[in-house]
Amino acid sequence: MENISVKFLKEVEPKNAVLIEGLPGVGNVGKLAAEHMIDELDAEIFAEIYSIYFPPQVLVNDDGIAEMVCNKLYYKKNAGEDDIDLIFLTGDYQGMTPQGQYLLTARVLEIVKEFGVDMVYSLGGYGQGSMIDKPRVLGAATNHNLVEKGKEFGVVFDKEHPSSGIVGASGLLLGLGKRLYDIDGLCLMGETSGYFVDPTASRAVLEILLSLLNIEELSFDALDDKAEEVESITNKFMEMDPSSGVGQEGKSEHLRYIG
Amino acid sequence: MENISVKFLKEVEPKNAVLIEGLPGVGNVGKLAAEHMIDELDAEIFAEIYSIYFPPQVLVNDDGIAEMVCNKLYYKKNAGEDDIDLIFLTGDYQGMTPQGQYLLTARVLEIVKEFGVDMVYSLGGYGQGSMIDKPRVLGAATNHNLVEKGKEFGVVFDKEHPSSGIVGASGLLLGLGKRLYDIDGLCLMGETSGYFVDPTASRAVLEILLSLLNIEELSFDALDDKAEEVESITNKFMEMDPSSGVGQEGKSEHLRYIG
């Protein structure tokens, strides 16, 4: 096998397409958001990415079927009022090493560059370390026009955050995209505690993204149901042991299975 | 040297062959099982695999002879009632890094694909963290037919297990086999404490594997002797210090020399 194997499952011919990335990360905010859009828009998978930079692991589903961990590319034609094409990147894991992160991101950028993509939206969470009531969406972008446009739609470009930059695929898609592939990018990060999967932060990110893309028809019901489910489990833990806080490893581990 | 050097020791021409993998892992269940079959069926070694992904180490046997750590491929022609050919993969170590795991597994799949192999049985242990009286054999497979077939032969496809997937060669053979080499696979995992080498779990795995392969003639005497030996040592430790449980590092270390 090659270090990164891209398996195309069907031919697609995106036009005016943008890339939307939602890989696992803080609170799984980006992954939940991207998967929700994929589900609601009936986007179809067109490529799988297997790589030595992922964990050497299969996941086993409830039927006993083993599935190789991978990243996946989905495609949705003519979405929203502007009939734009969407390409989604999501998956089980990000690259496990810094070098893997670079090479996987560069490979995705090469693929979408071939499709004429010149804009990427990378979605993620911004861990605040404390419970968030009403998550803001923090942003970073590759140029000042995108920063201004983001502000118009409610994105917060806060001098304080993120002070140490953006690590991982969401950051690399912007940085490598801008410098090596001439692709612009806007990163949207929903505020989240960082302790649980956070569908509420995902919804906050999605609301802004959908406005930016002029897509109106999307229902948030599935995401809201998931948010309620997480909240109910969170509350149960709180009642069991209110003194211990919410940051304990055991709890967050458990909650990661949701979503 | 290449990163992975395959040294063929003799020419083989397998037909209708399946691959059986038993590399070191939890309780050494898979390795013991594969080695027992190799011994009992008089399978012959036909290839050695040396690799920079193994530890940089020789093992020294009782005669003072240093042997390079490696993986080995064995071949048995016309085994069992159905006269099927068997290829075995076993060895001293699995790859030491995630990337090595991927590349070594892919290399083995390439080799057996050349031989027309379209089915792999990967054998392993499933660590339960407590002593197991009568080990079940848990499974995962690459398609629903194999799951159904496994169930008929007593394999348990438990929704709870393995919750986090299968890590290492046993998982990758299924995942990469299915996705990149069009090879199906069934993973058989014998329940084991995880503290000791566990010939009893190996026997449980083997009984099901042999039924699946329609091989009847195999004696389990050598494996049972080994099981008794382990049990006697285990008991001795228990008597010496019954309060300390069986999970102590020192004990499991010692017991690893058996097998």
Added chain:
Amino acid sequence: MENISVKFLKEVEPKNAVLIEGLPGVGNVGKLAAEHMIDELDAEIFAEIYSIYFPPQVLVNDDGIAEMVCNKLYYKKNAGEDDIDLIFLTGDYQGMTPQGQYLLTARVLEIVKEFGVDMVYSLGGYGQGSMIDKPRVLGAATNHNLVEKGKEFGVVFDKEHPSSGIVGASGLLLGLGKRLYDIDGLCLMGETSGYFVDPTASRAVLEILLSLLNIEELSFDALDDKAEEVESITNKFMEMDPSSGVGQEGKSEHLRYIG
């Protein structure tokens, strides 16, 4: 992308040029010194280096603009009394792995070798673990003439220091330069506590470097301002908790944002 991508932003034709390296390191002494020279001499950037050996990260500036972490090469024509050309290497990070350190350094040496460079000055800090009042500049060089010349300009070649060698880009530029690229080198290390960014050590290094290069016109005002700023913060911490010493992680972390 390649493992190391060098993006040339403009054509330069250095003559009699020397390379001056100031990458992040102990007390950021080298980086501060190189950046100060770049600023004061109005050197212009001519190449950016992106690499899988850097952290997979973008830095976000106060405007919300994401910038890919990278190293940068600057050029200054006809500097100082001798009209020598200067090439500067600075950046956000050094390579994150030993292998990356080697390959990045070798790449820079290949680039400057093309430009006819046969001398490199690598700048850094030498952590003493205690507050330094008047920093000496310790040195190491690739040949005895350079050692002698360094001594004439006040560089200390102390048998005691650095006892364990010089790790990272500053060392590799000398070692690989000498052995593989026929480029000589002198490493200048300003004594520093190692706890804070240290513009005072940078000034000590620069004073000697500028004498060596026969460059007189440089102002140190910006560097001195920075030194005052650091001292004021350091003192504040001392007052807050004089018993705790200056080596606490929290403090040095905070101070790293300066500079």
Added chain:
Amino acid sequence: MENISVKFLKEVEPKNAVLIEGLPGVGNVGKLAAEHMIDELDAEIFAEIYSIYFPPQVLVNDDGIAEMVCNKLYYKKNAGEDDIDLIFLTGDYQGMTPQGQYLLTARVLEIVKEFGVDMVYSLGGYGQGSMIDKPRVLGAATNHNLVEKGKEFGVVFDKEHPSSGIVGASGLLLGLGKRLYDIDGLCLMGETSGYFVDPTASRAVLEILLSLLNIEELSFDALDDKAEEVESITNKFMEMDPSSGVGQEGKSEHLRYIG
């Protein structure tokens, strides 16, 4: 630069040559032994090996000269009664990663294979964890003839030792040599505490090696002086704090500077 750069300094044409390896390791036994032979026989350096698998570091000598860390190959023509040619491998470090260990060892084997070498003696220490009065020399070899020959010269092939094999260059030279390069090998390991550099163990190894090679003329004076120096420092530590044993990190660190 290449991942491994071999710089030949002069042409040599070894005949009937054997390779003698003494890289840093337990008690630096092998390195001291090889360097002592190189010194006493006036062997001359003919190649330097630079590699991304070594630490990214220069060593600075007492004159302030920076030297790139490397491995070195030396050559001695017509040594001993049998006029055999000797090639020595020594250096500052072994490869820092398992993969580097493999690739560096394989490269050396390729070089000496070109010279017709078909036998390697790898020298090392065998750490016993307690002070050794009269060190035995433990061995491992690639075939039974070498084991028998070793026994005749006093090498101990103990079933108990080394129970877990031989890790690093000394092991790989035997294992890879035998399997991939058709080169036989004998590993000689002097018993040592493992806490200090141990010239006494080096002498024990050398005495047997020289007998095996039929070389008589060598003086051990320099090695004995070093042994006395180490013993004097060891004793001083013992007096200072007899209760603390000799295994403390600080002590062994200090003593590593000897040798």
